[in-house]
Amino acid sequence: MNKGKRSLKKARLSQTxxxxxxRMSGNTSFNEGHRHRYSGITGPAINGQGxxxxxxxxxxxxxxxxxxxxxxxxxxxxxxxxxxxxHRHDIIIESIKRV
Numbered sequence: 001m002n003k004g005k006r007s008l009k010k011a012r013l014s015q016t017x018x019x020x021x022x023r024m025s026g027n028t029s030f031n032e033g034h035r036h037r038y039s040g041i042t043g044p045a046i047n048g049q050g051x052x053x054x055x056x057x058x059x060x061x062x063x064x065x066x067x068x069x070x071x072x073x074x075x076x077x078x079x080x081x082x083x084x085x086x087h088r089h090d091i092i093i094e095s096i097k098r099v
Contacts, residue, residue: 020044022055022089028069036061036069042089052077055089060099070097 025039042055058072075089 020049022075024057024059024091028061028071032065034065036064038062038071042075057091068099070099071095 021044022042023039024042025037028036028038038059038061040057040059042057045053045055047053054077055075056072057074058070061069061071071093073092073094075091078087078089080087
């Protein structure tokens with residue numbers, strides 16, 4: 001698996017009711033003959049709730065091919081969803097550890 005925005009495929013972040021955290025789920029890229037599924041919740045917003053906030057996360061992938069990975073990183077700043085008051089975030093992987 002590679003670090004960076006493109007290492008996770010079909011990443012999805014959805015707002016929770018309190019808007020301070022987001023649910024996230026998706027699949028890792030296909031590497032060494034397999035991929036991993038992950039899901040969880042980001043940490044609380046950093047820098048308030050304005051246009052410059054972001055979130056940190058640590059997610060343990062599902063077990064595949066005899067192992068898991070611990071993914072950690074942060075989200076981008078908010079990206080407004082068209083014709084809505086909602087927003088989404090891209091994810092940026094900073095660390096991948098095989099566990």
